Amino acid sequence: MKRILVNEDVCSGCRACEVACVAWHDGRFGTATARIRVTKIEPLGVDHPHVCGLCRRAPCVAACPTEALYRDETTGAVLLRPDDCIGCSACVDACPFGMAALHPETGLALICDLCGGDPACVKRCATGAIVYDYAGARAREKREKQAVKLSEETLEQQRKNDV
Amino acid sequence: MYSYGGTILRINLTDGSIYRHPTEEHLAQAFLGGRGLNVKRLWDELPAHTDGLSPENILVFGAGPLVGTLFPGGARFNVSAMSPQTGILGDSNAGGFFGPELKFAGYDQLIIQGRSDHPVYLWIKDDVVELRGARSLWGQDVWDTTLAIQQELGDPDIQVATIGQGAENGVRFAGVFVNLNRPAARTGMGTVMASKNLKAVAVRGTGLIPVADVTRFSEIIEQLDEAIYNHPEYEIRCRLGTTKLIKALDSIGGLPTRHFQSGRFKEADAVSGEAIEELYKIKSKACFACTIPCSRFLVVDDPRFPGLRLEGPEYEPLAGFTARVGNGDLALALKCIDLANRYGVDAIALSEVISWAMECYERGLLSREEADGLDLTWGNGETILALIHKVAHREGFGDFLADGVKRAAERLGKGSEEIAMHGKGLEVFQADVRSIKAYGLGNAVASRGADHLRSEPWFEFSNDPEEGIRRYGIPETAFRLEYKGKGLVVKHFEEMAAIADATGVCKNTYNNMEVLDWEGTAELLRAATGWDITGEEVQRIGERIVNLERLFIAREGITRQDDTLPKRFLEEPLPEGSGPSTGSVLELEPMLDEYYRARGWDVQSGLPKKEKLEELGLD
Numbered sequence: 001m002k003r004i005l006v007n008e009d010v011c012s013g014c015r016a017c018e019v020a021c022v023a024w025h026d027g028r029f030g031t032a033t034a035r036i037r038v039t040k041i042e043p044l045g046v047d048h049p050h051v052c053g054l055c056r057r058a059p060c061v062a063a064c065p066t067e068a069l070y071r072d073e074t075t076g077a078v079l080l081r082p083d084d085c086i087g088c089s090a091c092v093d094a095c096p097f098g099m100a101a102l103h104p105e106t107g108l109a110l111i112c113d114l115c116g117g118d119p120a121c122v123k124r125c126a127t128g129a130i131v132y133d134y135a136g137a138r139a140r141e142k143r144e145k146q147a148v149k150l151s152e153e154t155l156e157q158q159r160k161n162d163v
Numbered sequence: 164m165y166s167y168g169g170t171i172l173r174i175n176l177t178d179g180s181i182y183r184h185p186t187e188e189h190l191a192q193a194f195l196g197g198r199g200l201n202v203k204r205l206w207d208e209l210p211a212h213t214d215g216l217s218p219e220n221i222l223v224f225g226a227g228p229l230v231g232t233l234f235p236g237g238a239r240f241n242v243s244a245m246s247p248q249t250g251i252l253g254d255s256n257a258g259g260f261f262g263p264e265l266k267f268a269g270y271d272q273l274i275i276q277g278r279s280d281h282p283v284y285l286w287i288k289d290d291v292v293e294l295r296g297a298r299s300l301w302g303q304d305v306w307d308t309t310l311a312i313q314q315e316l317g318d319p320d321i322q323v324a325t326i327g328q329g330a331e332n333g334v335r336f337a338g339v340f341v342n343l344n345r346p347a348a349r350t351g352m353g354t355v356m357a358s359k360n361l362k363a364v365a366v367r368g369t370g371l372i373p374v375a376d377v378t379r380f381s382e383i384i385e386q387l388d389e390a391i392y393n394h395p396e397y398e399i400r401c402r403l404g405t406t407k408l409i410k411a412l413d414s415i416g417g418l419p420t421r422h423f424q425s426g427r428f429k430e431a432d433a434v435s436g437e438a439i440e441e442l443y444k445i446k447s448k449a450c451f452a453c454t455i456p457c458s459r460f461l462v463v464d465d466p467r468f469p470g471l472r473l474e475g476p477e478y479e480p481l482a483g484f485t486a487r488v489g490n491g492d493l494a495l496a497l498k499c500i501d502l503a504n505r506y507g508v509d510a511i512a513l514s515e516v517i518s519w520a521m522e523c524y525e526r527g528l529l530s531r532e533e534a535d536g537l538d539l540t541w542g543n544g545e546t547i548l549a550l551i552h553k554v555a556h557r558e559g560f561g562d563f564l565a566d567g568v569k570r571a572a573e574r575l576g577k578g579s580e581e582i583a584m585h586g587k588g589l590e591v592f593q594a595d596v597r598s599i600k601a602y603g604l605g606n607a608v609a610s611r612g613a614d615h616l617r618s619e620p621w622f623e624f625s626n627d628p629e630e631g632i633r634r635y636g637i638p639e640t641a642f643r644l645e646y647k648g649k650g651l652v653v654k655h656f657e658e659m660a661a662i663a664d665a666t667g668v669c670k671n672t673y674n675n676m677e678v679l680d681w682e683g684t685a686e687l688l689r690a691a692t693g694w695d696i697t698g699e700e701v702q703r704i705g706e707r708i709v710n711l712e713r714l715f716i717a718r719e720g721i722t723r724q725d726d727t728l729p730k731r732f733l734e735e736p737l738p739e740g741s742g743p744s745t746g747s748v749l750e751l752e753p754m755l756d757e758y759y760r761a762r763g764w765d766v767q768s769g770l771p772k773k774e775k776l777e778e779l780g781l782d
Contacts, residue, residue: 012456014449015260019233023381028371029232030267040319042343043306045445045460045474104369124233124388126454127447 327507406436
C-alpha cells in the first residue's frame, strides 16, 4: 500500500500541496479546506508537510458514531459516506496527528482520500518533499545515504592514512 | 466575480470607520488589479501635490486576479501611495504569503485613509475587521512585530505586513515587510504607513476563490509548470535564485563596484550566490504555490554574528552590501541585509547612501568629522554596520542620509549631487547600466523613479539577432551594448511588467523566463475570469497602466527632462578593468526619442498625446 511520504528537508514551504488539494476537491483555490497541511516556523526556516497516517487501526474510523468513515481497501485511505456524517467532530478529536477536520462550508469530516489513488498534492510538489510510494521507500533511501556517508568517511580516513 | 476576492475594504484611521464595497468589474477589466487598480485608485482619489506624509495621502494594498490560485508564483501584492521619498508615484511589490491570504479573506484591495491618533494595527479575519492598539509593538522590529501579532492573535498562519523602526523614525526609504524577510521596500511605503500610525496589517482568510473554468485553468497551469520545469534556467534558479547574477554581472563588467566606479569586483566569487550556497544554505524556499524555490534559508555560522539566520537574500541587497560598498566579507553583508530587513528599510537605497558617502569621502567632499568620526574607507565593515543603525534611528550622520541620496547630496553640495545615483529621487539598482542599455532606458523612464522592475528587459542578453528581427524588426535589440531598438524593447517589457504586477505574478517567470505571451495570458485570464479577452487586449491593459502612471507623475510635474540618469552613466565611459563593457556609456537621448515614439508620446515633452489617451480610454 502506497502512502504519502514526507521529506521536510527539501520542503520549500510553498503550500502548493494545500492549494492543489483544495482545487481537486472543491474546484476552487484556497487553503482552508486542505487535507494536507504545512507547518511553517519562519524564524527557524522550518517547513513540514503533515499528511494522513493511513492508520491500519484508524482511530478516526473507530471513533465515528455513525459509521460514516470507512477504509478503502484498494488505496487504504479513510473515506466518508457524506449522508451518514453528522459533523460531530469525533474523528477530529480522535486523530493523533491533527489531520482530521470539519469542512468549513459543509461541516462534514475532512480527511485525506488520496484523490482515489493519485494524490493531487504530490503531483504539484516541485521539490520532492512529498512522494506517493510504499512505506519504506524512504527508509531504503536513508539507508543508502547512510552507507554512502560511511564509505566516504572510510575513504577519507584511508586518504589521511595514505598521507 | 471569478478569480477575485470580490470586495474593496476602506479603513479611515482618523475616525476608525470601516467601509466595504464590491470590486468594480469595469475597473478590473480595464486595470486587472494589484498595481493597475492601485494606480487607478490613486489617480482618482489623491489630489495633485498631496504631501506623502500627510493624513490626506492614501495607502493602497492590492492583489490581482491570479493571486492565491495555483499559478506558480501567483503570490504578489502591491502597496501604493504618494511617495514621501520621491514626491511622485509610490509603489512597491512583494511575494511571500500575504497577498494570497488577503484574497482568501475576500479582498482585492485595502484602501487606508487618514491618520490614527495612536499606534494601531489592522486585523482582518475574513469579514471581521478590527483596529487594535499597537503601543506595545511600536519600536519593535519587523521580526518581533510579526511574531508578537501572531502570538497575540493565537494563530501562526496569520500573515502580517509590518513596518520596522526605520519607518517609525521617518527614514524616507522604509518599506512594508511580509514573512520576516520579504520587502515591499521601494519608494517609502513603510514611511507612509508609519505616518498614519499604522504598525501592521494582519490577515487570515478562510475563503476559497472560484475561477470561471477550473478544468481549463488547471490544464493551463499544468502546461505552465511543465514549461518552467523544462526551462534552461530552472535548475540554477532553484539553487541560487537571483544571486546567480553576482558572477554573471561580474563577467560582463556590470557590477556597481565602489559606487559604480568599476563594472567588475575582485572579490565577486567570495560574495557570490555560489559561495552562499556552499557556506550557509540550509535549503531552498519558495513563495506561495511557486514551482521555483528561488529563495534560500541560511544559517550563518560566524562568531561575530551569533544566531544569524535569514531567508534570501535576493541579488539586489547582496550586491548592495558587497560590490557597491566595496565589501568582500560575505557574512558581514548578510548581517547588513538582516539588519535592513529587521529595521524595515530599502536595502537598495541604504547601500546607495552608504556607498555615496564613501565616494564623497574618497573625493574629499566629506570629512571624517562630518560623518561622526567614522572611517568611510571602502568596505569598512564597522562603519557600514554603524551607518545602518544610525540611519534606521536617524542618529547623527545617519539622520543626514535617512532622507535618501538626492536630499543628502543637495544638503552636502560641493558637486556631490553629480555622483548621487538616483533617477527622479529613487536610488539606482545594483547594475551598471552602461553595460546593459535597455535596463538603462528602463530605469530612466520608470514611473516610480529609477528602477529595473518596471521593465526587466532581459531580451538584450539573448544574443539572438534573428529573434530581435522577428520581435522588433531590429537585430541590435538582442545585444546588451547596442542601443538601437531598445525603445521598442522597453515598451514591450514595461507592458509585461505591468501585467505581471496587475495580475499578481512573479517577473522571474513572467518577464525573465517569458512563460506566457499575450495570447497565453489572455487564455489563462479567460479561464480565470470568464471574460472574453484577447491577447491584444491584455497588451492594451499593460499599456493603459503605463500611461496612467505617466499621467500621475506628469501631474506632479515630471517631463522628459526628468527621464534621465546620473551623469556618470551618460558621460563617463565605464573605466578600464570593466571587462567586455569597458569604455561604454549610455546613449540615453536617442533611446528616449525612440521610446516616446513607440509609446505614442510627444518626443519633446515625454507626455502622452491626446490620441493615445483616447485610444486607451484615459481621456
